[in-house]
Amino acid sequence: MTIKVIISGPRGRMGREALDMIINDKDLELVACIDRMNDGKRLSDVEGMPNVNVPIFVEPNQCFQSVSADIFLELSIPEVGFDHTKLALMSKIKSVVGTSGFTSEQIDLLTNIANENKVGCIIAPNFAIGAVLMMQFAKKAATYFSDVEIIEKHHDQKLDAPSGTAVKTAKMIQESRQAKRQGHPNEKETMDGARGADTEGIRIHSVRLPGLVAHQEVILGGLGQTLTITHDSYNRKSFMTGIKYALGKVMQLEKLVYGMENVMD
Structure with missing residues (x-):
């Protein structure tokens, strides 16, 4: 089964690397991007981005309601990453989060949302x-x-x-x-x-x-x-093996897990 992925932060260093990983993996399919710029454009319309015909959204809720996806991959910044992840979990979309800087209170809130909705989520301070x-x-x-x-x-x-x-x-x-x-x-x-x-x-x-x-x-x-x-x-390729692993593991979860060590066999 192909896993459909929405990615947030596609223009960042990690996001750009993750785009290439997803696009070139036969088991993954990029279906949308969330970005504070380029609302309404296609990824292929943005200079320097891969030639992939997927929509870009500024508003995460609009993205989650209009695009069918299995997993939300959050790689932006703490100021928006927490809200993005919260909305994804409330929309019952499994999430993998590489954005660092969340507070303990924010992680506790996301844990409660994920567990109550039985939606898998992995928050990893480091994917290497x-x-x-x-x-x-x-x-x-x-x-x-x-x-x-x-x-x-x-x-x-x-x-x-x-x-x-x-x-x-x-x-x-x-x-x-x-x-x-x-x-x-x-x-x-x-x-x-x-x-x-x-x-x-x-x-x-x-x-x-x-x-x-x-x-x-x-x-x-x-x-x-x-x-x-x-x-x-x-280099940031060192994180891609872990991201790919987390994308596979989160499909098996119905709760939030903090730290890759808790999902590694």
Whole structure:
């Protein structure tokens, strides 16, 4: 069966890569796009876009009501991504969400909507399979190394800091360790922010530079040793295998799942 997909954010870096993946996959069919520009046009009419004759909508509700689709793929920005996903789930369209920056309250609300309507949804801070494994390894390691710092590095156009991947990693680690203060008990910052963000004692440091894509180190320290778990995405093709996997998995769900690690066999 061919899976019919609506994509939001087709002009973004991730969206453009996802378009190519969907168009060239025999099991997937692109049926519409949601974009803040080009309302009423066809994708093939937009300069630089693939030559595919599918409609573009500005209003997501109009799109969901007029286009028959199996899955909504959200790859835009947090400011609109949450509302898009909420409307899709209320329209009983299964959803895969790669937009990061949703609050815990927003995720809880989407969870309730998805579960009440028995509509599958996967929200993934990171679709790179290696990044998901990195988070799982970090959670396991934190059972034995309770002192942890996270350094995440992304391109300078990323909107949220820390990244969704870093936040998710910290939450997974918190399941394996007790909250604690790290560093010297009388530690003082001589420059605000020098020690990074603090979540239950885990320090998260965000780097934003041109030339980067998506990179993260989890550094764990113990007596006489350190353990560093690293993942690097050098281009956005690294996320496409995970997106394809999520599109297949969400078809089997009737609830919201947060994190790719919860749907990987």
